[in-house]
Amino acid sequence: MTPETIKVACSNCNLRELCMPVGLQPAELRRIDDLVATRRKVKRRDTLFHNGERFTSLYAIRTGVFKTRVTSEDGRDQVTGFQMAGEIIGLDGIVNDRHTCDAVALEDAEVCVMPFERIEELSREVTALQRHVHQIMSREIVREHGVMLLLGSMRAEERLAAFLLNLVQRLHARGFSQSELVLRMTREEIGSYLGLKLETVSRTLSKFVEDGIVAVQQRHVRIADADKLRRIVNPPAC
Amino acid sequence: MTPETIKVACSNCNLRELCMPVGLQPAELRRIDDLVATRRKVKRRDTLFHNGERFTSLYAIRTGVFKTRVTSEDGRDQVTGFQMAGEIIGLDGIVNDRHTCDAVALEDAEVCVMPFERIEELSREVTALQRHVHQIMSREIVREHGVMLLLGSMRAEERLAAFLLNLVQRLHARGFSQSELVLRMTREEIGSYLGLKLETVSRTLSKFVEDGIVAVQQRHVRIADADKLRRIVNPPAC
DNA sequence: CGCCGCATTGACGTTCGTCAAGTCTAGTGG
């Protein structure tokens, strides 16, 4: 009844076109309104969950950007993804009931906490939700295939071009510009994600600037020639 | 009634400790017996499914080893994994109702075909199956995180050492030797998976032989010093 | 206003890729 409880409902969330309710009929949509137990605010640099922590819930991002990162036993770490509004994180925890990576907020953020038991319960009843949960997990698998392709076979310029195009495309789907973006992550974090050192990221960006492909001012990037960028990722067929 | 139909039942499959039925109670186990619509034999070099093909089913591997591979628009490809008995492939197809990678048999193989609609239907009723399907997908996500770490931050020796240890561990879980294995894939396929060229794979293997870590005869590998191999992957903490 | 974290740039080194030659093995057909 309070404004707070009214707000915590998927059916009138402004992200419902992107997030959990995608593709659900109005009747189904109302049924999943109690999927979200609570909201949780996470401050910049704080972790939403971390490696080893007990898994209880998936999280739908409302605002802010996160990075997820895995750490090897000898301390090297690898950023496995950057997640933004409408995306779901925490899927890694399902297998062993413990999270296997850290999720760190790159800016102040807010998430919807969805207890996984409740998700499983509801998706036994709401077929469309069941299907959607499967799709979310499958999408993550396919995304990671793409990252493996990138890490396994692309050169630095190609990786960075693919990264920028991917970011701007996702931001565009959220109503932002097609050609301008603000990087919420450092060069080092970009490098970790792309399997490069921060110096290489910086140098490659500088080269893009020289070539008139992008304009860069700190973390603000304007894509001046998206076609050139696309041609770097996918050189014209032989 | 025919021997054939009797054989197609998870409840008396010799892989039930590894595959779909893991963790199910006997009563649940019987309920999922009709999960498998048919069996399908795939000859060496043939594909089980390929990029663009309509998605209908997941496949449980009974015998043989597969590779999965994605291909970029400009024709580069990347092996995304090697799968063996008891493992499930096809998860990539769920998101868009089409497969996004190829699954190729590296030797004559047989799989159980499990129509995905049937899986979804049954997992609405059998809670343990629902949980298991979620775990399989989550496990794949976590595995890929590990590959990203490998591709993003490890050197050739570390990658190959990790690869060999992973293979032998999975084979051991299937009743094979802890120290001997037969590679079902070429050096080029290993290289593609590890983000290396085949020459680098070959050279690195040769170095392992020089160092007395493994013995190699073509595709037959004997691990002579597993500890050394582990130390290559995880250098002793500083 | 000063400090600190982030970013840029240069010089140099290492690792891995490329190209090429040659070997080995398994499979095929005579």
Place this chain on the structure above:
DNA sequence: CCACTAGACTTGACGAACGTCAATGCGGCG
């Protein structure tokens, strides 16, 4: 059963791409 061939593998020489180390610049926050 053996000879032949094609594909897989090994090894070497060389070069390119990226990492490392170091110096410097810049901006935002306290």
